[in-house]
Amino acid sequence: MYLGSTWPHRMKQNHNLQQIIDGKKLNKYKDCEDFHQIIDLDQLSEQEFALCLKEVIVTRSLGCKNLAQFHDISLRDMTLCSRFGSSTFGNGTCRDVIDGNYKLNENILYFVLDGVLNGLNYLHSHQMIHRAIQGSNIVLGNPVLLKGLQYSSLINNHTQCHSLPPDLDKRLPWASPEMIRQDRSGYNHKTDVYSVGITILELLAGCAPFEGFPNTKIYLLKLSSQTMLPFSQGSGPSSISRRLVRVIDKCVQFDPDDRHDVPSLLKSSFFSKMKSKSSNLDIDLFDKYSQMRKAEEGLSNHIIDSNSINKLSCDWLF
Amino acid sequence: MPLALFRSEKTPQQLVQNLKSVLTQLVKEHEQGEQANAKKLEKINDDVTKYLLNAKHALMGTPGQEPQLEMIVQLSDEIHKNDIILLLIRCLRYIDFEGKKYTSQILSNLLKRQIGTRYPTVEYILSQKRSENETPSNDILDELIQGYDHQEIALHSGLVLRECTKHDSLASIVLSDPKFFAFFNYVEVSTFDIASDAFVTFKDLLTVHKNTAAQFLEKNYDRFFTDYKKLLTSDNYVTRRQSLKLLGELLLDRHNYLTMDRYIGSAENLKLMMTMLADQSRSIAYEAFHVFKIFVANPNKKKEVLDILLKNKEKLIDFLSKFQSDRKEEEQFHEEREYLIKQVKSLQRPVEPSPAAAASPPEQ
Numbered sequence: 001m002y003l004g005s006t007w008p009h010r011m012k013q014n015h016n017l018q019q020i021i022d023g024k025k026l027n028k029y030k031d032c033e034d035f036h037q038i039i040d041l042d043q044l045s046e047q048e049f050a051l052c053l054k055e056v057i058v059t060r061s062l063g064c065k066n067l068a069q070f071h072d073i074s075l076r077d078m079t080l081c082s083r084f085g086s087s088t089f090g091n092g093t094c095r096d097v098i099d100g101n102y103k104l105n106e107n108i109l110y111f112v113l114d115g116v117l118n119g120l121n122y123l124h125s126h127q128m129i130h131r132a133i134q135g136s137n138i139v140l141g142n143p144v145l146l147k148g149l150q151y152s153s154l155i156n157n158h159t160q161c162h163s164l165p166p167d168l169d170k171r172l173p174w175a176s177p178e179m180i181r182q183d184r185s186g187y188n189h190k191t192d193v194y195s196v197g198i199t200i201l202e203l204l205a206g207c208a209p210f211e212g213f214p215n216t217k218i219y220l221l222k223l224s225s226q227t228m229l230p231f232s233q234g235s236g237p238s239s240i241s242r243r244l245v246r247v248i249d250k251c252v253q254f255d256p257d258d259r260h261d262v263p264s265l266l267k268s269s270f271f272s273k274m275k276s277k278s279s280n281l282d283i284d285l286f287d288k289y290s291q292m293r294k295a296e297e298g299l300s301n302h303i304i305d306s307n308s309i310n311k312l313s314c315d316w317l318f
Numbered sequence: 319m320p321l322a323l324f325r326s327e328k329t330p331q332q333l334v335q336n337l338k339s340v341l342t343q344l345v346k347e348h349e350q351g352e353q354a355n356a357k358k359l360e361k362i363n364d365d366v367t368k369y370l371l372n373a374k375h376a377l378m379g380t381p382g383q384e385p386q387l388e389m390i391v392q393l394s395d396e397i398h399k400n401d402i403i404l405l406l407i408r409c410l411r412y413i414d415f416e417g418k419k420y421t422s423q424i425l426s427n428l429l430k431r432q433i434g435t436r437y438p439t440v441e442y443i444l445s446q447k448r449s450e451n452e453t454p455s456n457d458i459l460d461e462l463i464q465g466y467d468h469q470e471i472a473l474h475s476g477l478v479l480r481e482c483t484k485h486d487s488l489a490s491i492v493l494s495d496p497k498f499f500a501f502f503n504y505v506e507v508s509t510f511d512i513a514s515d516a517f518v519t520f521k522d523l524l525t526v527h528k529n530t531a532a533q534f535l536e537k538n539y540d541r542f543f544t545d546y547k548k549l550l551t552s553d554n555y556v557t558r559r560q561s562l563k564l565l566g567e568l569l570l571d572r573h574n575y576l577t578m579d580r581y582i583g584s585a586e587n588l589k590l591m592m593t594m595l596a597d598q599s600r601s602i603a604y605e606a607f608h609v610f611k612i613f614v615a616n617p618n619k620k621k622e623v624l625d626i627l628l629k630n631k632e633k634l635i636d637f638l639s640k641f642q643s644d645r646k647e648e649e650q651f652h653e654e655r656e657y658l659i660k661q662v663k664s665l666q667r668p669v670e671p672s673p674a675a676a677a678s679p680p681e682q
């Protein structure tokens with residue numbers, strides 16, 4: 001798994017942390033603050049390495065406050081260090097929050113969605129589609145940041161994209177039916193809108209619909225379903241406003257032509273209503289979450305010795 | 319036809335004229351250096367960005383509104399007629415951040431525009447080709463390559479240059495231009511993102527149009543591989559890893575058979591690969607393995623190559639049998655490694671003809 005988009009504090013919570021410490025993946029946290037990302041490039045596979053370089057190039061050419069960007073990139077031997085020009089990373093991603101059993105109320109959700117949709121609006125207006133919208137690619141804070149741009153693709157307005165993003169099988173629950181169908185009609189920027197809808201469901205319910213299902217089953221369910229709202233089966237949260245349900249409904253339509261585009265979503269009644277209430281935003285959650293993280297600081301002191309990897313050397317005769 | 323979307327310009331002709339006028343003003347203001355009027359400059363920059371956005375919307379539409387075909391045709395023709403492409407590229411460094419993005423999008427879009435089998439913008443760029451000293455070159459492509467010299471426009475120039483090099487005819491001009499060798503410096507610049515972007519362009523030039531690239535490599539073998547060795551031995555980890563990976567791809571491509579044959583006939587190249595095979599970096603060693611295997615698998619090894627392999631026969635067998643054996647999921651790697659071990663074990667000096675046999679005349 002490419003850790004380029006995984007912030008250090010996220011790693012502290014990663015379920016596979018022991019595997020990482022054992023030397024499967026190296027991420028050094030020595031002298032590392034939350035605002036820095038340190039990647040041991042030598043531990044990245046060919047594809048992960050290419051994605052990492054792509055992420056750097058793509059993010060450097062973007063200018064939107066809601067898109068995560070690299071600053072002060074430097075290469076020290078095999079280690080890539082970069083700084084993020086924001087203090088938001090102390091709060092982790094939306095997925096971190098819901099994994100920590102914190103639920104996002106509609107106030108917070110408005111705050112998150114506003115940031116995500118503004119970031120997406122910028123991307124779409126610059127002929128790019130994100131293709132990896134999900135809770136773990138949304139960084140909480142002020143401003144909310146969208147990451148995972150290494151999976152993005154350039155696309156012309158009114159044309160279709162056919163290529164599939166790398167590692168799609170890890171993000172199938174968020175992928176739109178037209179993307180996974182892989183037919184001649186392809187997909188366009190509406191694929192991101194679908195993923196936004198699934199992400200809202202993920203943030204409300206704690207996990208995305210069909211998350212954890214076998215991939216084949218997800219394919220079959222997605223391609224056969226006309227609706228993606230699992231709430232109708234009584235499995236979702238009960239207390240969400242009608243306005244938000246309408247937003248979700250407009251995002252997860254099976255046919256991309258029936259979905260709203262991002263500017264229309266931002267004009268929907270949910271956003272206009274919540275905007276007027278935004279002064280009451282409960283950002284206290286961020287502080288609570290930060291405290292929770294500090295309690296887990298014990299894990300942060302793991303420093304991995306790269307020499308522990310078995311290396312061969314040889315004195316050749318020439 | 320009027321531009322329905324925008325009030326300030328009524329026709330594509332007007333839009334292009336306005337854009338040309340403000341770009342010319344922008345250059346003039348910047349030429350004045352410190353004496354330039356900051357307020358005036360800001361106003362000009364705003365106008366440039368506004369006209370660029372209008373042009374972008376006319377060419378590419380807006381979300382929810384498709385572009386009009388007639389408008390695209392007229393605007394493209396006007397852009398070509400007024401030589402706006404070169405002017406835009408030359409002014410790129412003076413244009414503000416969003417304007418730079420619009421510029422690269424407009425130029426990329428124009429390059430993609432196709433009428434039947436024709437690409438009007440590619441034809442336009444080709445018509446700008448000038449021939450000096452038998453070396454074809456092109457102002458537009460030259461400016462785009464030199465964009466890598468300027469940090470603030472490198473990524474935008476790179477994007478447009480890559481769009482150009484998707485076309486064989488334009489890629490061929492870039493490869494024939496001595497400026498191509500500047501890429502060996504661009505891929506090593508200290509700014510990480512620019513170096514990475516330059517490498518993407520460099521790689522595209524050498525891998526997308528196979529026949530053109532193969533001819534280039536054969537013709538420029540000595541200079542290319544002398545410079546390439548510097549990349550392979552660079553202090554920069556990313557440069558080393560990327561260049562080694564690309565080398566493997568180039569040598570294993572059947573279009574580059576002659577280049578491969580020459581490369582694997584060199585003992586110096588074998589020494590370099592064996593050194594990299596034992597590199598401290600696991601990924602570098604892995605990529606080196608994929609080049610090294612070509613030397614070993616070659617059925618017609620040159621004497622000097624065979625000598626080195628024979629000198630290290632036992633060491634190689636031992637080394638390869640332990641080499642990255644934890645890559646358990648990579649079946650092909652293990653098969654190749656086993657094959658190499660087998661090949662190295664079977665290495666032996668060719669039987670030299672005895673002096674008597676050599677002296678006797680061949681049978682009639």
